[in-house]
Amino acid sequence: MKNTHLQHPEDSILSGDLTVLDWFLTPSHLSVKMDGSPAIVWGTNPATGNFFVGTKSVFNKVKIKINESHEDIDNNHSGEVAKILHACFDYLPHTDHVIQGDFIGFGGDDTYTPNTLTYVFDDIVTEEIIIAPHTFYECENDLRDAVAHPMEYFNMPGNAYVKMVQPKCWELDEDFQEIVGFARQMSQLVTFVDEKEAAELTIKLNKCIREGIDVVPDTFDNSMLISFWFLIKSIKDDMLFMCRNNGAKTYINGKKCEGEGYVRSNEYGTFKLVNRYEFSRANFNNMKAWGGRSA
Numbered sequence: 001m002k003n004t005h006l007q008h009p010e011d012s013i014l015s016g017d018l019t020v021l022d023w024f025l026t027p028s029h030l031s032v033k034m035d036g037s038p039a040i041v042w043g044t045n046p047a048t049g050n051f052f053v054g055t056k057s058v059f060n061k062v063k064i065k066i067n068e069s070h071e072d073i074d075n076n077h078s079g080e081v082a083k084i085l086h087a088c089f090d091y092l093p094h095t096d097h098v099i100q101g102d103f104i105g106f107g108g109d110d111t112y113t114p115n116t117l118t119y120v121f122d123d124i125v126t127e128e129i130i131i132a133p134h135t136f137y138e139c140e141n142d143l144r145d146a147v148a149h150p151m152e153y154f155n156m157p158g159n160a161y162v163k164m165v166q167p168k169c170w171e172l173d174e175d176f177q178e179i180v181g182f183a184r185q186m187s188q189l190v191t192f193v194d195e196k197e198a199a200e201l202t203i204k205l206n207k208c209i210r211e212g213i214d215v216v217p218d219t220f221d222n223s224m225l226i227s228f229w230f231l232i233k234s235i236k237d238d239m240l241f242m243c244r245n246n247g248a249k250t251y252i253n254g255k256k257c258e259g260e261g262y263v264r265s266n267e268y269g270t271f272k273l274v275n276r277y278e279f280s281r282a283n284f285n286n287m288k289a290w291g292g293r294s295a
Contacts, residue, residue, distance in 0.1 A: 006263060006270060006271060006272040007271055007272070008233075008236065008271065008272060008274065008276065009023070009024075009232055009233075009235070009236045009271045009273075010229050010230075010232040010233040010236060011198075011202050011205070011229075012269075012271065013187075013192075013228065013229065013232050014192065014193060014197075014198035014201050014202065014225065014229065015192055015193060015194060015195050015197075015198040016192030016193075018184070018187055019268050019269060020232065020268070020269070020271065021180050021183055021184060021187075022268045023264075023266060023268035023269055023271065024176050024180050024235055024239065025176060025177065025180055026266040026267060026268055027266065028171075028264045028265055028266040029150050029152040029264070029265045029266070030169050030170065030171060030243065030262055030263070030264050031134060031150060031151065031152075031166075031169060031262065031263045031265075032132075032166075032167045032169050032245045032247055032259060032260075032262060032263075033134075033259070033260045033261045033262055033263050033272055033273075033274065034102050034104070034132035034134070034165060034259075034260065035102070035114065035115045035116055035117040035259075035260040036101070036102025036103050036104045036114045036115060036131075036132050037102065037103065037114050037115040038055050038056075038081055038084065038102075038103055039055055039056045039100060039101070039102055039103075040053065040054075040055065040084070040085075040088055040092075040100070040101055040102070040103050040131060041053070041054050041055065041056065041058045041059075041098065041099070041100045042054070042088060042092050042095075042098070042099055043095050043096070043097050043098035043099050043137075044094075044095065044096050044097070044098065045066060045068065045142075045143070046098075046139045046140060046141055046142055046143070046145075047141065047142040047143070048068065050068045051068065051094050052066050052067055052068045053067050053073075053085050053088045053089045053092060054066050054067050054076075054085070055077075055081065055085070056100075057076075058143050059143060059144070059146070061144070064143075065077070066143065067085060067089065069089075070086060070089060073085045073086055073089065084103055084129075087106065087128060087129050088103075088129065088131075090128075090161075091128050091129055091159075091161035091162050092129075092131070092162060093156075093157070093158075093159050093162065095156070097136050097137070097154070098136065098137040098139060098143065098146060099133050099135070099136050099137075099156055100133070100134065100135040100136075100137070100148075101131045101132050101133035101134055101135075101156075101164075102114070102131070102132045102134070103129070103130070103131060104119065104130035104131065104132055104165060105125075105129075105130050106128065106129055106130075107125040107126060107127045107128050107129065107130065107163070108124065108125065109124060109125060110122070110123060110124050110125065112130065116252065116260075117250055117251065117252055117257070117259065117260060118250070118251040118252070118254075119247075119248040119249070119250055120248055120249040120250075120251070121248045122248075125163055127158065127159075127160065127161055127162055127163040128161045128162065129161065129162055129163070130162075130163045130165060131158075131162060131163070131164055131165065132164075132165040132166070133151060133156045133164060133166065134150070134151055134263070135148050135149065135150065135151065136148075136149055136151060136154045136156075137149070150263065150265045150270070151166070152265070165247070165248070167245045167246055167247030167248075168245065168246050169243060169244060169245035169246075169247075169262060170243070170244055170245075171239070171242050171243055171244075172242040172243075172244065173242075174238070174239070174242045176235060176238070176239070179235055179238075180235065182231075183228075183231055183232065183235065186227075186228055186231060187228060189224060190224050190225050190228045191222060191224065191225065192225065193222065193225065201220075201225075204220075205229070209276050209277060215229075215230070217230065233276075236271075236273060237275070239264075239273060240261060240262065240273040240274070240275060243262050243273060245259070245262075247259065252278065257278060258275075260274060261273045261274035261275065
């Protein structure tokens with residue numbers, strides 16, 4: 001399966017799935033969530049054995065856009081995305097694997113705003129392109145069989161033409177046993193909803209965040225569920241506060257920030273640790289994030 005949209009921990013509990021409580025307490029692989037655009041997928045096409053580049057459209061079920069030549073890129077893409085893919089085809093290191101990362105920008109500067117966040121590197125980037133790899137795939141026959149894995153056990157070095165951005169990150173020690181235990185007790189008082197209702201609730205919650213409206217449990221039909229959502233969100237926020245990285249300086253709307261967040265993976269799943277009222281709201285309202293580039 002491809003690298004699908006990651007959930008916030010608090011959204012995962014709306015339908016009664018409490019796996020995230022074990023996830024909070026389990027040692028994990030942590031990676032920095034870079035705010036690049038577009039997503040770039042490259043490597044060896046298992047169906048042909050040829051090197052390819054593309055966007056997430058390489059995973060399309062119907063109109064699959066896999067580019068094994070510059071001609072393919074011109075046929076499948078246009079505008080800024082085509083320009084980026086041509087450079088990626090020329091410069092990305094060939095590998096027997098399939099890798100996904102975010103495009104940060106072209107070299108020649110020290111400041112980049114590929115999407116919502118601005119990254120400031122210590123020095124002018126001398127490489128041709130900047131990529132933040134985050135996922136590698138195992139696939140046997142074609143890309144539709146791809147199974148996603150974090151880059152925990154896979155190193156993708158850069159070269160003279162590609163700056164690979166893979167900041168080191170870590171969690172400070174913090175004991176979440178007590179608060180997670182309280183969450184387990186509170187969950188017994190909550191009436192959860194089905195998957196359809198959970199999806200509708202997520203839309204409502206995102207609308208509040210996007211519009212800067214406080215989420216008030218009493219304004220929802222299931223106030224206890226939203227109170228529980230708040231508790232899980234508070235645990236997530238505490239965990240996010242304990243995360244550190246050595247990456248580039250990061251700004252949002254000119255204000256220094258800690259970045260988009262982190263991706264944390266263990267045997268209980270993969271979730272993102274993001275400050276929704278800082279990054280997510282800005283990202284919702286950033287028009288570049290919703291169609292500044294064609295696929």
